[in-house]
Amino acid sequence: MNFGFLTPENMALLTDLYELTMADSYYRAGINDFTTFDLFVRELPENRNFLVSCGLEQILYYLENIRFSKDAIEYLRSLKIFSEEFLGYLKDFRFGGEVWAIPEGEIYFNQEPVIRVTARRIEAQIIETFLLNIFNFQSMIASKSARVVLTAKDKSVVDFSARRDHSTDASIKTARASFIAGCVGTSNVLAGRLYGIPVIGTMAHSYVMSFPNELESFRTFAEHFPENTVLLIDTYDVIEGAKNAIIVAKEMEKRGYRLRGVRIDSGDLAELSKKVRKMLDEENLNYVRIVLSGDLNEYKIEELLEKGAKADVFGVGTEMGVSKDAPSLGGVYKLVEDKGGPKIKLSTGKITLPGKKQVWRVVKDGIMIEDIICLEDEPPPSKDAYPLLVKVMDRGKVIIDYPSISKIREFCISNYSKLPEEAKKIRGEKWDYPVKVSNKLRRMTEKLEKMIHYHQ
Amino acid sequence: MNFGFLTPENMALLTDLYELTMADSYYRAGINDFTTFDLFVRELPENRNFLVSCGLEQILYYLENIRFSKDAIEYLRSLKIFSEEFLGYLKDFRFGGEVWAIPEGEIYFNQEPVIRVTARRIEAQIIETFLLNIFNFQSMIASKSARVVLTAKDKSVVDFSARRDHSTDASIKTARASFIAGCVGTSNVLAGRLYGIPVIGTMAHSYVMSFPNELESFRTFAEHFPENTVLLIDTYDVIEGAKNAIIVAKEMEKRGYRLRGVRIDSGDLAELSKKVRKMLDEENLNYVRIVLSGDLNEYKIEELLEKGAKADVFGVGTEMGVSKDAPSLGGVYKLVEDKGGPKIKLSTGKITLPGKKQVWRVVKDGIMIEDIICLEDEPPPSKDAYPLLVKVMDRGKVIIDYPSISKIREFCISNYSKLPEEAKKIRGEKWDYPVKVSNKLRRMTEKLEKMIHYHQ
Numbered sequence: 001m002n003f004g005f006l007t008p009e010n011m012a013l014l015t016d017l018y019e020l021t022m023a024d025s026y027y028r029a030g031i032n033d034f035t036t037f038d039l040f041v042r043e044l045p046e047n048r049n050f051l052v053s054c055g056l057e058q059i060l061y062y063l064e065n066i067r068f069s070k071d072a073i074e075y076l077r078s079l080k081i082f083s084e085e086f087l088g089y090l091k092d093f094r095f096g097g098e099v100w101a102i103p104e105g106e107i108y109f110n111q112e113p114v115i116r117v118t119a120r121r122i123e124a125q126i127i128e129t130f131l132l133n134i135f136n137f138q139s140m141i142a143s144k145s146a147r148v149v150l151t152a153k154d155k156s157v158v159d160f161s162a163r164r165d166h167s168t169d170a171s172i173k174t175a176r177a178s179f180i181a182g183c184v185g186t187s188n189v190l191a192g193r194l195y196g197i198p199v200i201g202t203m204a205h206s207y208v209m210s211f212p213n214e215l216e217s218f219r220t221f222a223e224h225f226p227e228n229t230v231l232l233i234d235t236y237d238v239i240e241g242a243k244n245a246i247i248v249a250k251e252m253e254k255r256g257y258r259l260r261g262v263r264i265d266s267g268d269l270a271e272l273s274k275k276v277r278k279m280l281d282e283e284n285l286n287y288v289r290i291v292l293s294g295d296l297n298e299y300k301i302e303e304l305l306e307k308g309a310k311a312d313v314f315g316v317g318t319e320m321g322v323s324k325d326a327p328s329l330g331g332v333y334k335l336v337e338d339k340g341g342p343k344i345k346l347s348t349g350k351i352t353l354p355g356k357k358q359v360w361r362v363v364k365d366g367i368m369i370e371d372i373i374c375l376e377d378e379p380p381p382s383k384d385a386y387p388l389l390v391k392v393m394d395r396g397k398v399i400i401d402y403p404s405i406s407k408i409r410e411f412c413i414s415n416y417s418k419l420p421e422e423a424k425k426i427r428g429e430k431w432d433y434p435v436k437v438s439n440k441l442r443r444m445t446e447k448l449e450k451m452i453h454y455h456q
Numbered sequence: 457m458n459f460g461f462l463t464p465e466n467m468a469l470l471t472d473l474y475e476l477t478m479a480d481s482y483y484r485a486g487i488n489d490f491t492t493f494d495l496f497v498r499e500l501p502e503n504r505n506f507l508v509s510c511g512l513e514q515i516l517y518y519l520e521n522i523r524f525s526k527d528a529i530e531y532l533r534s535l536k537i538f539s540e541e542f543l544g545y546l547k548d549f550r551f552g553g554e555v556w557a558i559p560e561g562e563i564y565f566n567q568e569p570v571i572r573v574t575a576r577r578i579e580a581q582i583i584e585t586f587l588l589n590i591f592n593f594q595s596m597i598a599s600k601s602a603r604v605v606l607t608a609k610d611k612s613v614v615d616f617s618a619r620r621d622h623s624t625d626a627s628i629k630t631a632r633a634s635f636i637a638g639c640v641g642t643s644n645v646l647a648g649r650l651y652g653i654p655v656i657g658t659m660a661h662s663y664v665m666s667f668p669n670e671l672e673s674f675r676t677f678a679e680h681f682p683e684n685t686v687l688l689i690d691t692y693d694v695i696e697g698a699k700n701a702i703i704v705a706k707e708m709e710k711r712g713y714r715l716r717g718v719r720i721d722s723g724d725l726a727e728l729s730k731k732v733r734k735m736l737d738e739e740n741l742n743y744v745r746i747v748l749s750g751d752l753n754e755y756k757i758e759e760l761l762e763k764g765a766k767a768d769v770f771g772v773g774t775e776m777g778v779s780k781d782a783p784s785l786g787g788v789y790k791l792v793e794d795k796g797g798p799k800i801k802l803s804t805g806k807i808t809l810p811g812k813k814q815v816w817r818v819v820k821d822g823i824m825i826e827d828i829i830c831l832e833d834e835p836p837p838s839k840d841a842y843p844l845l846v847k848v849m850d851r852g853k854v855i856i857d858y859p860s861i862s863k864i865r866e867f868c869i870s871n872y873s874k875l876p877e878e879a880k881k882i883r884g885e886k887w888d889y890p891v892k893v894s895n896k897l898r899r900m901t902e903k904l905e906k907m908i909h910y911h912q
Contacts, residue, residue, distance in 0.1 A: 001513055001516050001517035001520060001521075001854060001858060002513060002517065002650070002651070003464075003513075003514050003517040003518070004514070004628055004629070004632070004647075004650040004651060005461070005462060005463065005464070006461060006462070006624045006625060006628070006646070007461065007463075008459075008461070010646060010649065010650075011624070011646075013645045013646035013648075013649050014618070014624055014627065014628070014644065014645070014646040015618075015644075015645055015646075016616070016618055016619070016643040016644065016645070016657060017643050017644075017645050017648075017655045017656060017657030018643065018657035018658055018659055018660055018663075019660075020645065020657075021657055021659070021677075021680075021681060021684070022659055022660060022662075022663045024680060024681075025663070025676060025677055025680045025681070026666070028680055029676050029680075031666060031667075057457055057458060057459075058459050058460070060457050061457035061458065061459040062459070064457060072649070075645075075648070075649045076645075079648075079655065080683075081681060081683075081684050083680070121666065125662070128619075129618050129619050130624075132619035132620070133618055133619055133620075133621060133623065133624060133627055134623070134624070136619065136620055137621070137622050137623045137626075138623075160472070162470070162471075162472055162585050162589055163472070163584075163585050163588035163589055163592065163787075164588070164589075164592055164784050164785075164786070165589060165593070165622065166593050166621065166622030166623065166626040166778070167589065167590070167593045167594075167622065167623065167625040167626040167629050168462045168467070168470055168586075168589060168590070168625045169462060169623040169624045169625035169626065170593075170622040170623040170625065170626050171470065171589055172460055172462070172470070173460070173623050176460070187472040187473050187474065188470065188471075188472065188473075189469045189470070189471055189472070189473050189476065189531075189532075190462070190466060190467075190469040190470040190471075191460075192469075192473075192531070192535075193466065193469050193528070193531045194458070194460040194466075195458070195460060199473045199535065200473060201472060201473030201474035201476075201477055202474055203474055203477070203478055204474055204475075204478060205801055206478075206581070206790070206791045206801075207474075207478045207481070209791060209799065209801065210482070210487055210577065210791075210794070211487075220481060220485050221477075221481055224477075224480060224481045224484055224485075224539070225477060225480075225481070225537060227536075227537075228477070228537050236908075318784045318786070321784075322622070322778075322783045322784045323783075324783055324784065327778045327779075327780055327783035328620050328774045328777075328778045328780060329620075330620070330774070331619075334662070335662045335665060335666075338666070343665065345661060345662075345665065398457060402457060452692075
């Protein structure tokens with residue numbers, strides 16, 4: 001039985017074959033100048049007005065630790081494609097480049113370089129696939145989760161997606177990205193262990209069914225977890241379930257404990273939650289929280305709140321964990337400068353902005369007004385602007401004190417308050433935040449376009 | 457910098473918290489009878505007429521190797537939720553159950569138990585999240601890939617999805633699942649290393665742009681990889697690119713080599729491929745294959761073939777790797793029997809078929825006619841029927857010689873020939889394959905429904 005684990009030793013092989021064949025060819029041709037590549041998203045996905053940067057910590061880990069093990073090199077040799085010179089080079093391969101990035105938890109938009117890598121061409125090339133895999137996924141989830149969290153307003157959102165995420169790594173990275181975007185925790189225990197995210201859980205229908213009746217199942221659980229009981233009340237009938245929960249809550253009070261909550265996972269959540277809230281309040285159990293779950297997403301949460309649903313916590317699974325309404329993010333990684341100077345890619349009308357760049361954000365009265373993509377050496381475009389790209393790695397070493405996940409989460413939530421109201425809308429016409437290009441960068445781009453046309 | 461790897465030592469923690477709290481409660485309540493759980497899909501996802509079983513090998517690896525390490529138990533203790541008795545129990549936890557499964561590469565439908573677990577309740581409960589995570593993902597990808605492969609007919613399909621898959625594990629498991637479903641290989645080198653899948657690659661636009669002109673880039677690559685050159689001809693202009701490829705192909709012939717192919721990644725792929733095929737054939741380069749890529753899926757491949765596109769290979773990325781038109785599979789895992797006998801779940805009108813079951817497939821003239829879900833002890837429903845569920849694990853040990861991935865792939869492809877033509881259609885109205893329930897099983901289900909209603 002072979003599971004197929006990603007490990008620190010084999011992660012260098014998680015790359016498209018062509019990254020390595022191109023690298024071999026560059027090596028043999030003696031082409032290994034310093035280059036700059038930009039990771040960016042050309043267009044916002046459907047249903048997205050903004051994106052949240054996420055995944056940088058995993059990318060920096062990878063860049064600091066990428067090695068080609070003996071086993072990896074043996075495997076590459078067995079393919080009978082690569083030159084021995086190149087395989088020898090890989091033996092001592094290290095990433096020694098410089099990285100600038102928009103920090104995790106920051107909001108970004110289309111065309112903006114989120115990660116900017118300057119390194120020798122072979123180093124910059126080999127890392128492409130892994131960087132895109134990590135960033136495209138985590139940023140997609142953080143961006144989706146941001147919509148869910150913003151729509152839920154003062155209610156809490158918990159990640160319940162582990163069973164539907166795209167494989168094991170996706171489940172722990174979804175917990176991470178959605179926590180950064182403002183979820184209060186995850187049901188995924190491993191994500192709790194690995195990242196220090198609060199883990200949260202209730203009970204399943206099968207638990208309730210494992211006892212002669214619902215009341216007995218509730219009593220047993222409350223006895224075992226006096227501080228941590230959230231009762232699932234919809235296995236048979238929600239109103240009967242609420243009555244049983246009230247009985248147990250009163251029994252707990254007598255023992256000096258408090259029932260933490262009840263969960264409703266099916267039926268008309270708006271109506272049922274109102275009835276259950278009323279029943280609880282009439283018994284002076286206003287401290288018992290109501291958790292709603294069951295195929296939720298930001299659209300359903302908006303409807304529930306409009307209908308006056310009484311929820312304290314939303315458990316959100318599949319729809320957030322696979323970003324169902326936009327299940328891929330098309331980040332790309334493009335050469336923008338090499339020893340010949342700034343470069344643009346022009347195939348099929350897709351323009352890449354050339355050169356080393358900085359993104360400036362203009363904020364007025366606490367609200368984001370516009371972003372301006374400039375060349376690196378341009379002065380700030382306005383006194384209300386601050387730069388988004390931060391130098392995070394030099395000569396292959398992380399040069400910042402990497403923030404804790406709680407700090408990243410706080411930073412992310414603080415950024416929501418700068419978003420224009422239109423950006424937070426989840427329905428209706430697409431809204432475009434103004435992303436501008438400086439005059440200097442525009443002139444350079446136009447000049448390079450003409451040169452390429454001439455060259456052809 | 458913390459990446460967060462899944463390892464054999466920590467994989468037991470990849471579970472929803474409630475699996476462990478319920479298990480603790482069962483343990484303390486002395487509820488640990490033998491139970492049977494079915495993993496099944498209630499309804500086929502949108503745009504799917506059939507599903508392909510996939511992921512069993514990873515599930516069996518997990519079941520054979522799941523352990524709670526000292527570190528895992530320390531972490532659980534730190535949560536201050538669990539009883540010391542239960543943490544002590546976890547120290548020696550092993551999965552010792554029996555597993556029946558529909559083999560990987562077999563076709564299955566809604567309501568059919570694909571994996572049937574019989575084990576002590578706590579063991580059967582703890583494994584739920586992991587089993588669902590693995591199976592839902594790999595089966596979703598195999599089912600999507602099957603559509604792509606069937607639509608491509610005699611043309612080859614290659615997995616190019618690594619940069620857009622949902623994290624690292626998804627990328628290697630996508631390569632695995634899509635290969636099983638009939639792809640000829642993947643660009644993902646790690647998947648090649650881990651599973652023995654053929655790895656395939658061409659070159660990127662950035663490579664072509666790294667040379668003074670296209671011809672020089674082609675020449676250099678062909679010189680370095682005389683046996684493995686596929687030239688990307690759309691960086692500047694496809695027709696000019698084809699001319700340059702022909703020059704290089706002729707030069708290779710003189711050196712005793714053959715250009716393997718050209719790739720077109722943008723533009724009107726149908727028209728361009730026809731023109732390029734003609735240009736190549738006129739130069740007696742009929743052996744040079746044409747690879748098409750660029751946001752392909754089964755719908756676009758069907759259109760391309762209808763328009764007479766000249767393709768030998770389709771490189772398919774994002775759309776297959778995230779199963780874009782149906783990005784989640786809703787497999788569930790439900791209790792169907794315990795010491796009290798067969799069980800059904802009845803919340804919100806979702807019926808679960810009770811008891812230990814077998815699925816029989818009736819095949820006539822080589823075509824699948826219907827499936828019949830029976831109780832385990834029923835005789836075959838017809839002489840043309842064969843059982844789909846196979847016993848694969850006993851007392852926690854795998855009891856079959858697990859097939860190689862090539863064998864699983866052959867088996868999968870052989871199953872396509874049994875599919876009714878309607879099932880292979882990718883557009884149009886939803887088509888339902890007949891999945892029946894035996895009279896005996898139906899009567900048992902009805903009886904249990906009545907009992908539950910009475911019980912309430």
